[in-house]
Amino acid sequence: MSDRYTVISADCHAGADLLDYKPYLEKRYHDDFDVWAATYVNPHEDLLADAADRNWNSERRLSELEADGIVAEVIFPNTIPPFFPSSSLMTQPQTAEDLERRWAGLRAHNRWLADFCAAAPGRRAGVFQILLGDVEEAAKEIRWAAGAGLKGGLMLPGTPPGSGLPELYSRAYDPIWAACAELGVPVNHHAGSASPPLGDEPAARAVFMVETTWFSHRALWHLVFGGVFRRHPGLKLVLTEQGSGWIPGVLDMLDYYHGRLVSAATEADTAEAKFGAGLAEGMGEAPSRVWRDHCYVGASFMRPHEVPLRDRIGIDKIMWGSDYPHDEGTYPYTREGLRFAYSGVPHAEVAAMLGGNAARVYGFDLDVLDPVAARVGPTVAEIAEPLKEPPADATSPVFARGASVRVW
Template sequence: MSSQAGNIYPPEGLRPPKDRRGHTGDSLGLPPGTEVFSADNHISLADDIFYERFPERLKNQAPRVWYEDGAFELGVGGKSFLPGEFSQVLMQYDPLTGAGSANLEGRIEELGSDGIEKELAFPNALLALLHYPDKEIRELCFRIYNEYIAELQERSQGRFYGVGLINWWDAKGTRKTLAEMKSLGVKTFLMPLSLGKDDDGTPLDSSSTAMIPVWDAIEEAGLPASHHIGETGLSAPCEVNAIAVGMVANVAPFRETFGKYLFGGILDRHPGLRIGWFEGGANWVPSALQDAEHIHASYHHMLNRPVEHDVQYYWDNHMYASFMVDPLGLELIDRIGVDRVMWSADYPHNESTFGYSEKSIAMVVDAVGPEKAARVVSGNVKEYLGV
């Protein structure tokens, strides 16, 4: 695998993202009939769905969607929620050909040109609404978005699956949004790493007793909770190459929430939960497990709630992680578990494998063999989603 890894950073012929073209290659080395399924792509909202679908009494409060300088923007009063340069990062490929939601057929064709037959797509700029201060407007936006991506799913005929959004700040709203999402056929939802604050300004703690009814509703719904990078970044100003510096921090945000699932009692109270960690790679998992095991052994006498299982049990029975290009994660695959990792293309972001996906997939085949690779690039995400 070392020779493969040597060629992947940067891949031969890799050009700036807007110039990349799909390249399926002669053979991916996978068993016949394997459907390559990217477990983590992104779709930019290209239709002004909130204004169009808001009730008349609230239309003046609806976030708007518009196209400007090569990217779709989301904001209010003509002001985008995101800095202009960040919008450009999110839309590195021409949004009119496939990265935006308005041309689903073009998107499917473009991904197919790189050998990708199915995808799970997370929202892009819509993440700016995760902590929108007006919770009524926030929940309404989430419900409208879920309807919209369900329509895209139906049009795609099994090629596109979207990640939904739920109310996580009160249990009644959680049940309502989950029930609606399930009825629409949406298979998973984004659970923020940072839950924001309660109405009185108190930060919400995912492992608190106050959150138990929310987790009850999630467990009863039976849908996996998906966590994704993108909520963290620079903690202080950075004058030089801030995007790169911020991304180094951004790709490793999971440990605190991971610790709450294990030590905060979330999984002990709710053993039916399934958890996905997306775009942070898989190589973080062995070190997190090792550290958690050492911490548990060292501090178990100080815990105010017993941990019911060995640390590894929680990973093996509840969790999955996605990666794009992860030579180190593949070297550690025996510790992580070949049935716990999901390959992804991350289309259409800078770090996407689009244009060299066959090289990334070849690394998986080289590391685990064709049959197990089929699980990594297809079977595991289907199992995660229940499709």
């Protein structure tokens, strides 16, 4: 047994500096890019600050992650791709021209990301982007990305109310699921990608905080009740940065409705029969069984009150994440965050949640990473030591009062 943990963050973010996307665009879009870039005003303060280069500065990133005890990362998008007004996670194209240009912008990001991952062999699993408005184009991009070595898999956009897109349970998306299942590409659904616009009222921010994870959770029951895993048994779904404590209760609730609808479908004279008609065969196994066979959670900065639920969630399902380089992430206090959450948890379980599960899901080679961890990883003894108080200048919500049952 090693005396150090091999820590893989299953939730980090990166992207190119704005102008650095241009070489990755097809030349026919270069003039349009110049016009767009000349007038674009970035709405995100963290992408204008001195620390913004953490998103694209490969050497700085490796150095800071190693200093924080992390040896590898799954990389979700962060910076703004060409032709998007703000985050690519939440903005729906409004016209056919929007769709074409934004596809070009996402392809540029994906190709930049492939090069960024190649700059640190074995240490980065890039999550590539698609749009849902052209399913066949999405399937082509999935095949390209798998061939380009983007092992982090697919970033599944949301279908928020008002988007005009088919719901995720629709069979219209079967070419996407089929390509991912065939190629072993994980499907990732990150928090913040499925919420509808809420306007600019002061209460909107609070309502967004309350609802955003719920809107992200919806992907689970859409795909389960839509029978996606039954039709595509090789599919893997990862729900990231949505917490993890909700999972046992939601699985119980989904199992209840699954059983109720299947039962109702066999009783034609009941008032509920119409809700279960045609579902029993399509849905397949109970949701808790689907979770066990197909699903994982990117449990960014797991909190102490979630850790006792690990057996009900599935220890082999939990993948810790630091959310680097976001302010709410654990950097530069990852070791303290891990002590806060995992002190007192058996070594083998901690090792699985901190890196072993992510290595299995995303295809990291531990023979490559373990020697790095032997140099920079947190020690078993260190993580076993309870944290007496949070760092005074820590910004991660993992340490926030009210974010955990543990009281300082």
